Amino acid sequence: MRGKFITFEGIDGAGKSSHVEWLAEYLRRQGRVVQVTREPGGTPLGERLRELLLNETMHLETETLLMFAARREHLASRIEPALARGEWVICDRFSDATWAYQGGGRGLDKSKFLALEHWVHEHLQPDLTLLFDLPLEVARERIVLANRVLDKFEQERADFHERVRQAYLERAHAHPARMRVIQADNTLENIREKLEEIVSTLC
Ligand SMILES: Nc1ncnc2c1ncn2[C@@H]1O[C@H](COP(=O)(O)OP(=O)(O)O)[C@@H](O)[C@H]1O
Numbered sequence: 001m002r003g004k005f006i007t008f009e010g011i012d013g014a015g016k017s018s019h020v021e022w023l024a025e026y027l028r029r030q031g032r033v034v035q036v037t038r039e040p041g042g043t044p045l046g047e048r049l050r051e052l053l054l055n056e057t058m059h060l061e062t063e064t065l066l067m068f069a070a071r072r073e074h075l076a077s078r079i080e081p082a083l084a085r086g087e088w089v090i091c092d093r094f095s096d097a098t099w100a101y102q103g104g105g106r107g108l109d110k111s112k113f114l115a116l117e118h119w120v121h122e123h124l125q126p127d128l129t130l131l132f133d134l135p136l137e138v139a140r141e142r143i144v145l146a147n148r149v150l151d152k153f154e155q156e157r158a159d160f161h162e163r164v165r166q167a168y169l170e171r172a173h174a175h176p177a178r179m180r181v182i183q184a185d186n187t188l189e190n191i192r193e194k195l196e197e198i199v200s201t202l203c
């Protein structure tokens with residue numbers, strides 16, 4: 001049987017990475033074979049593109065095309081084969097991030113996003129997308145506390161991140177069967193309980 005494809009989304013500092021490995025372990029304890037991966041990245045070529053995407057300034061369409069180029073490679077060499085083998089794939093960000101960051105944040109024309117999405121993965125969408133949502137100030141505070149080096153996107157102004165957040169919520173509203181909004185301004189424990197409940201509906 002084909003495996004399940006789960007993606008994590010949300011603004012920077014929402015807490016996605018804190019739950020990705022935890023969810024993988026939770027599913028492994030239930031006997032699933034689980035791969036954890038991320039975008040941009042997930043393949044040797046994708047990781048090289050990630051370096052460029054997170055550090056170099058470039059034209060918005062170049063940025064969008066490189067995100068989808070990395071995704072094409074990721075799907076072909078890693079995600080699709082794993083799902084076909086019956087494995088589950090958990091991916092830290094996928095196309096909803098392009099919708100939110102390049103579309104909402106930077107103002108990419110929606111029709112261009114939709115054309116690329118159709119080209120790159122017309123027949124595949126995640127089985128479940130967990131959208132970590134929280135007020136911008138809480139996410140910012142967490143990033144400051146973690147003392148992490150900020151990449152190109154994290155260095156953007158607050159209004160950029162607010163547009164990203166709103167674009168994610170708009171997308172979740174348009175795809176209620178696939179996307180579940182997690183109230184991420186909550187304790188790790190409460191969030192994990194919620195994730196267990198949601199994921200149990202997939203099994
Ligand atoms: N529910 C939470 N409550 C408090 N701090 C959290 C919570 N979730 C994550 N953090 C902390 O916030 C920071 C950012 O979390 P992270 O998982 O890296 O976010 P993301 O991957 O979404 O950017 C980390 O230092 C993490 O320990």
Ligand SMILES: Cc1cn([C@H]2C[C@H](O)[C@@H](COP(=O)(O)OP(=O)(O)O)O2)c(=O)[nH]c1=O
Binds near residue numbers: 013017093094
């Ligand atoms: C997948 C993807 C990510 N991004 C951005 C969002 C993030 O700021 C950045 C890298 O994501 P992420 O891996 O979440 O960074 P970190 O490990 O620092 O938490 O790339 C886009 O702008 N578009 C995309 O399509």
